[in-house]
Every structure is written in structure tokens, then in C-alpha cells.
Amino acid sequence: MQLAAIDWCIIGLYLLIALGIGIACRKRASENSEEYYLAGRKLPWWALGTSMVATTFAADTPLAITEMSRMKGIWENWFWWNWLLYGLLAVFLFSRLWRRAEVLTENELLEMRYSGRPAAFLRFFKAGYFALLYNFIVLGWVINGMSSVLTVMLGNGEPLAFEIAGWSVQWDFREVMVWVLVGISTLYALLSGFWGVVVTDVIQFFIAMAGAVVLAVVAVNQVGGIDGLMEGLDTTFAAKAQAAQVQLEASREAGATPEVVAALQGAYEQMPKSAAEAISVVPVVPTDVSWFSFEFLNSQFFQFLVLILVMWWSNHATDGGGYLIQRTMAARNERHALAANLWYNFANYALRTWPWILVALVSVVLFPDLAGHPMGEKAGYSLVMNQLLGPGLKGLLIVSFLAAFMSTVDTHLNWGSSYLVHDIYRRFVQPNRGERHYVVAGQLATVGLIVVAAVIARNMGSIEKAWKFVMAMGSGIGLVLILRWFWWRINAWSEISALAVSFLATCGFEVLAAVQTMRGGEAYVLFGRDPVIAGHPFPFHLQLLVVVGVSVVAWLGVTFATPPEPSEQLRAFYQKVRPGGWWRDLAEIGGERDREVTRHFLPNFFAGMALIWGGMFFIGYTLLKQWEWAVPSGLAMVAGFAWIWFAVLRKEAS
Incomplete structure (x- = not known):
């Protein structure tokens, strides 16, 4: 074991604080379901926005970014x-x-927007789909990521061996540690509900950010600053590219299967060959292949186009995203809801990005070859931590990972149980019980969720591929989620068909990958590899295009083949939320058109891009000494903030 006494003291103190917060908040949270799941809708923007940032940063996040x-x-x-x-x-x-x-949960909106049995079925199905399948995968990769960190930090220590009633038991100490953390997260989520989740998230955000910044500073200094980092990346990537080319040629000469050759060829073509390629935020446009060839479709540039042109509007979180919606609904009012989301996005992209990326780049220089490491490329981040940090700092960095890990676990447990209890149990099984009954039911659901997630975690391969599988699984439904607020013609069958087709298509690709893996004599690992089609790897971005295309065609056809929702249902929904958009004659009913959120949306949207991406690239280019890009990025950030301040925030304040 590689931790000093001071490290264990820091870790123990943090865990006691987290548990103490749960105990302190337990009475308030147990009053009713709204307190347990939404903190009584009383929270300010800064707490909610910070909680959003904390919960989207788990132990797996820097590992996946490193990978x-x-x-x-x-x-x-x-x-x-x-x-x-x-x-x-x-x-x-x-x-x-x-x-x-x-509404109390995202799914409750479905029976406000749609009517009858299709709406009830959709509410039941989506609650189970996201609370169980989606949540199990996310919790599984989060637990897997924390286990990876502890594997590196705690080394290959001796297992804990003891006897219970004559049975000899051996436990890996690292797994024991992970489940101690899971147990504490579950306990304070059980006791304190959403109150405890948000309070601990705020503390965890500052701990996690401090840890990430400290590690980035130490790591960059270790390789001679930014100039030394650039020189090291040039040397390392050139050597890695040469070795990959030799391996590719050897596999061809040895008569390897087409799938193996295609995978090696794809890996060689995708890897950076220099520091300039490694730090470029836009991949090189291929000029030596036809834009209609498979080579272009598999190029990094085409992947980039798919990500920025298709992925963002096609996924299951386009109108907010489950646990972020939960925080939005817990805001004091609309102004606090807007400000919380704005702060979250700025902190998430502009502030958090670069400490992780700098450590990932340093890991390439310090640990150029991790192909033989049990955890593969994602181990780079943890290895940098383990090698460069001494007593005290190592404890701080582990606490930052614990904070990130626990903030995500408690969020998904609380959010998932809200779906199971409010949208399934309360709606369809026991609709007329007291509030205390539903709080207890939520606590029991929380325990069940974490038990099943444990099984998933032990059978998960690449964290990056798990991320991508989850995104593809709901990628066909995004446009429906946007349009249901603004277009009267969307109905319950639109969502049902979009979600079902996306899920089936995504699972089809994973089944194909499993069959090809086992046919090649290899052991199948969940999300371990991409399928090969027509002799070419068929990676995530191509799978995404197929899933989105098939799903959009399916849900559009189903929408026009089924009747619209009743006018009374549409009118009640419109009068409640005042969205604007295409609502036939309904827009004239009830007045208050000035509350439509679509007014001035496009200039606000582009100002937001300028503020947040401008800020993100300003920070990154400044750190990397790319001054020719840092200056315009900074100007874009300032211009975006000025517009949002005067056109949005001041107006909302008034």
C-alpha cells in the first residue's frame, strides 16, 4: 500500500464530513417526496449549478478523457x-x-403533454429504462473508474484474508475500499435525499477542482513546463507511430484475420504523429481520399463533423438531461433555473477541461506505452498521480476522486429512485399512500439500484466505449424531445418509436461486435470493441449516424400514421408552460405571449457559444502558449458575456 498516515487522515476526515452532512439533513429530507427529491424547490442558482458540475465529474471522467x-x-x-x-x-x-x-420528475411531464394509455405506458417505460438500464451502465462505469484509480494508487497489495463460520474469505483491499465509498454514498443519499446530495456536491466540486489543478501544475513542471511537454510529445508520438506501423506490417505478413488488420490499420491512422496533431482541437481534413469513400467516413475529420453537427441534438438529454432537469426543477424560480444552467455550462467546459487534458498529455511523455497495462490507456492519469505526488498531496488527490465519485453515485441513486417510486410505484402500484411511505420506498429503491450496479461494474471494459454506448442508445430520440415542447403534432407514439428503434439498433451493433469477437477466439468484454463491416471498423460515429437516421425515419412515419393528441390536452399543456413554437390556433388562447421562451433565442444561443467555448479555448490556448488563438478566443468570451449580461441576465433580474 502506497499511502502515508497523513493521506489516510485526510481521506478519513473527508468521509466523516460527507456522512455528517447526510445525518444533518435527514430530518428535512424525510418530510415528503418533494423535499426528498427536489429540496422543496428552494435552492439558489449557485448551489444548483455547482451541484450540476460536481455530479457530471466522476472518477471515470479524467480517465476517459485521458484514454x-x-x-x-x-x-x-x-x-x-x-x-x-x-x-x-x-x-x-x-x-x-x-x-x-x-413536475416532480421528468417523466411526469409525459402525462401532461400526452394523453391516455400511450402516455401512461411511455411514462412507465422511460422511468424503468433510465432508472434501470441507463442508470446501471452509468453507475457501473463510475464504480469501474474508481476501482481503476485505487488499483494504481494502492498497488498490488495482499488481499484481506479471514474466516467466517469456518469459511475462508479473501477480499481484494481495493474492492473493499470502493464498496466502503459506495456504502457511505448510499447511506447519506438514503438519509438526506436531495438536500444532502446538493450540499455535498458543492463541497465536492471545490475539492475535486483543487485536486485537478494541483496535479496539473505538478505534472507539467515535472516534464519541464509547456515547452518541455511539447518536445516530449513530439518524440513520443513519433516513436509510437513507428511502432504501430511495424506491428501493422507484421500482422499482414503473419496472415492475421481481416478484422485484426482493420483494427490495427484504424488505430495507426487515428493516432497523433506529433505534438501539433496531439494538441489540435480540430482534426486534419483529409485531402488524399474521396469524400464518398469509407476511408473518409472513418477519418477523424468526419468523426468531428458528426459530433458537432449531429450528436448534440440527437441524444436523450437535448431538453435538459435527467439529473440536470431534477436540479432545474429544484430552483427557487425561473431566473435561478436559467442562471444555474448557465453557471454549470461555463464551469463544466471552460473551467474543468484543461487540468485533465494537461495531465493526460504529460502521461504520454511519462508512460508512452500502456498497451500491456491491465487498464490500458486510461491508467495514464492515475499513474501520473501515483508517481509525482508525495504524502499529503496524494491524500488530497485521492479525496478529489472520492468527492467526484461520491457526487455522481449519490445523484444517480437519488434520481433513479425518484423515477422508480414516483413514476412507477406511486403512479401504477400504490397511488394513495402517505408521503412517508413513498420516502421509505425511495430509500429501498436506492439500495436495490446500487446492488445491481455492482454486478455491471465487474463486467465492463472500456469506459470511453461505455460512454458512447449510452449516448447511442438514446440518440434517436433527441429531436422528438425538443419538438414535443414546440410542435403540436408530436404524440406519445413519436417518443415510444424513437426510443425503441434507437435501443434496438444500438444493441444490434453490440451483438455484432460480440459475435465477431468470440468468432475470432477472443473473450468478449462489454463495450470492448467496435464491429467490423465490409472489412472496415464501424466506430461509434458511424453507428450514431445509422441509429439517428433509422430512428428519425421511424418516428416521423409513426407520428403521421397515428392521431395527434386531443386539443384539450394540448391546450392545457400550452397554457401551463407557454413555450412558443408551432401550436396552430392554440397560441392565441390565454394571452401572455410575452412569456414565450423562444423570443431572441438565436442571438442568445450564439452568445452562449462565444462565452463558453471562447472561455474554454482562451484558457487552453493560453496554457499551451498558442497566443495567435488565445487572443481571439478571449475576445469572443468577453463579447458573449456582454450580450448575455445585458440582453438576458439583467432583463431576468428586472
């Missing part, structure tokens, strides 16, 4: 940078709409 940056360079972070675009939809449209709806 992507090491293999393909910084540009692949557009996989999550593109989420800003639907984040801005939440800021300027959906934050206010969700707060106006005054």
Missing part, C-alpha cells in the same frame, strides 16, 4: 464538448420551461 487524448489527441474531446450546444438549449429554453411545468 481519448492519448489515443487520438485533444480533438476527440469534442465527444463531450459538443454537449454544450444542448446545454445552451437548457439555458435559454428548457430551464424556464421545466420550472414552469412544476
Whole structure:
């Protein structure tokens, strides 16, 4: 074990504080379901926005970013940078709409917007789908990520061995530690509900950010500053590219299967060959292939286009995203809901990005070859922590990972149990019980969720691929989620068909990958590899295009083949939330057109892009000494903030 006594003291103190918060909040949270799941809708913007940031940063996040940056360079972070675009939809449209709806869960809106049995079925199905399948995968990769960190930090220590009633038991100490953390997270989530989740999230955000910044500073200094980092990346990536080319040629000469050759060829073509390629935020445009060839479709540039043009509007979180919607609905009012989402997006993209990326780049220089490591490329981040940090700092960094891990676990447990209890148990099983009964039911659901997530965690391969599978699984439904607020013709069958087709298509690709893996004599690992079609790897971005295309065609056909929702249902929904959009004659009913959120949306949206992406690239280019890009990025940030301050925030304040 590689931790000093002071490290254990820091870790123990943090865990006691987290548990103490849960105990302190337990009485308030147990009053009723609204207190337990939404903190009584009384929370300010800064607490909610900070909680959003904390809960989207788990122990797996820097590992996945390291995995992507090491293999393909910084540009692949557009996989999550593109989420800003639907984040801005939440800021300027959906934050206010969700707060106006005054529902307890996202799924409750379905029976407000749609009618009859299809609406009830959709509410039941989506609650189970996201609370169980989606939640199990997310919790599984989060637990897997924390286990990976502790595997590196605690080394290969001796297992804990003891006897219970004559049975000899051996436990890996690292797994024991992970489940101690899970147990504490579950306990304070059980006791304190959403109150405890938000309070601990605020504390965890500052701990996690401090840890990430400290590690980035130490890591960059270790390799001679930014100039030394650039020199090291040039040398390392050139050597890695040469070794990959030798391996590719050897596999061809040895008569390897087409799938193996295709996978090696794809890996070689995708990897950076220099520091300039590694730090570029936009991949090189291929000029030596036809734009209609498979080579172009598999190029990094085409992947980039798919991420920024398709992925952001097509996924299941386009109108807010489950646990972010939960926080939006807990805001004091619409103004606090908008400000919470704006602060979340700025902190998430502009502030958090670069400490992780800098450590990922340093890991390439310090640990150039991790192909043989049990955890693969994602181990780079933890290895940098373990090698460079001494007593005290190592404890702080582990606490930052614990904070990130626990903030995500408690959020998904609380959010998932809200779906199971409010949208399934209360709606369909026991509709007329007292509030205390539903709080207890939520606590029992929380325990059940974490038990099943444990099984998923033990059978998960790449964290990056798990991320992508989850995104693809709901990728066909995004446009429906946007349009249901603004277009009267969307009905319950639109959502049902979009979600079902997306799920079946995504699972089909994973089944194909499993069959090909086992046919090649390899052991199948969940999300372990991409399928190969026509002799070419068929990666995530191509799968996404197929899933989205098939789903959009399916739900459009189903929408026009089924009747619209009754006018009374549509009118009641419109009068409640005042969204604007295409509502036939309904827009004239009830007045108050000045409350429509669509007014001035486009300039606000582009100002948000300028503020947040401008800020993100200003910070990054400044750190990397790319001054020619830092200055215009900074100007864009300032211009975006000025517009939002005068056109949105001051107006909302008045």
C-alpha cells in the first residue's frame, strides 16, 4: 500500500464530513417526496449549478478523457464538448420551461403533454429504462473508474484474508475500499435525499477542482513546463507511430484475420504523429481520399463533423438531461433555473477541461506505452498521480476522486429512485399512500439500484466505449424531445418509436461486435470493441449516424400514421408552460405571449457559444502558449458575456 498516515487522515476526515452532512439533513429530507427529491424547490442558482458540475465529474471522467487524448489527441474531446450546444438549449429554453411545468420528475411531464394509455405506458417505460438500464451502465462505469484509480494508487497489495463460520474469505483491499465509498454514498443519499446530495456536491466540486489543478501544475513542471511537454510529445508520438506501423506490417505478413488488420490499420491512422496533431482541437481534413469513400467516413475529420453537427441534438438529454432537469426543477424560480444552467455550462467546459487534458498529455511523455497495462490507456492519469505526488498531496488527490465519485453515485441513486417510486410505484402500484411511505420506498429503491450496479461494474471494459454506448442508445430520440415542447403534432407514439428503434439498433451493433469477437477466439468484454463491416471498423460515429437516421425515419412515419393528441390536452399543456413554437390556433388562447421562451433565442444561443467555448479555448490556448488563438478566443468570451449580461441576465433580474 502506497499511502502515508497523513493521506489516510485526510481521506478519513473527508468521509466523516460527507456522512455528517447526510445525518444533518435527514430530518428535512424525510418530510415528503418533494423535499426528498427536489429540496422543496428552494435552492439558489449557485448551489444548483455547482451541484450540476460536481455530479457530471466522476472518477471515470479524467480517465476517459485521458484514454481519448492519448489515443487520438485533444480533438476527440469534442465527444463531450459538443454537449454544450444542448446545454445552451437548457439555458435559454428548457430551464424556464421545466420550472414552469412544476413536475416532480421528468417523466411526469409525459402525462401532461400526452394523453391516455400511450402516455401512461411511455411514462412507465422511460422511468424503468433510465432508472434501470441507463442508470446501471452509468453507475457501473463510475464504480469501474474508481476501482481503476485505487488499483494504481494502492498497488498490488495482499488481499484481506479471514474466516467466517469456518469459511475462508479473501477480499481484494481495493474492492473493499470502493464498496466502503459506495456504502457511505448510499447511506447519506438514503438519509438526506436531495438536500444532502446538493450540499455535498458543492463541497465536492471545490475539492475535486483543487485536486485537478494541483496535479496539473505538478505534472507539467515535472516534464519541464509547456515547452518541455511539447518536445516530449513530439518524440513520443513519433516513436509510437513507428511502432504501430511495424506491428501493422507484421500482422499482414503473419496472415492475421481481416478484422485484426482493420483494427490495427484504424488505430495507426487515428493516432497523433506529433505534438501539433496531439494538441489540435480540430482534426486534419483529409485531402488524399474521396469524400464518398469509407476511408473518409472513418477519418477523424468526419468523426468531428458528426459530433458537432449531429450528436448534440440527437441524444436523450437535448431538453435538459435527467439529473440536470431534477436540479432545474429544484430552483427557487425561473431566473435561478436559467442562471444555474448557465453557471454549470461555463464551469463544466471552460473551467474543468484543461487540468485533465494537461495531465493526460504529460502521461504520454511519462508512460508512452500502456498497451500491456491491465487498464490500458486510461491508467495514464492515475499513474501520473501515483508517481509525482508525495504524502499529503496524494491524500488530497485521492479525496478529489472520492468527492467526484461520491457526487455522481449519490445523484444517480437519488434520481433513479425518484423515477422508480414516483413514476412507477406511486403512479401504477400504490397511488394513495402517505408521503412517508413513498420516502421509505425511495430509500429501498436506492439500495436495490446500487446492488445491481455492482454486478455491471465487474463486467465492463472500456469506459470511453461505455460512454458512447449510452449516448447511442438514446440518440434517436433527441429531436422528438425538443419538438414535443414546440410542435403540436408530436404524440406519445413519436417518443415510444424513437426510443425503441434507437435501443434496438444500438444493441444490434453490440451483438455484432460480440459475435465477431468470440468468432475470432477472443473473450468478449462489454463495450470492448467496435464491429467490423465490409472489412472496415464501424466506430461509434458511424453507428450514431445509422441509429439517428433509422430512428428519425421511424418516428416521423409513426407520428403521421397515428392521431395527434386531443386539443384539450394540448391546450392545457400550452397554457401551463407557454413555450412558443408551432401550436396552430392554440397560441392565441390565454394571452401572455410575452412569456414565450423562444423570443431572441438565436442571438442568445450564439452568445452562449462565444462565452463558453471562447472561455474554454482562451484558457487552453493560453496554457499551451498558442497566443495567435488565445487572443481571439478571449475576445469572443468577453463579447458573449456582454450580450448575455445585458440582453438576458439583467432583463431576468428586472
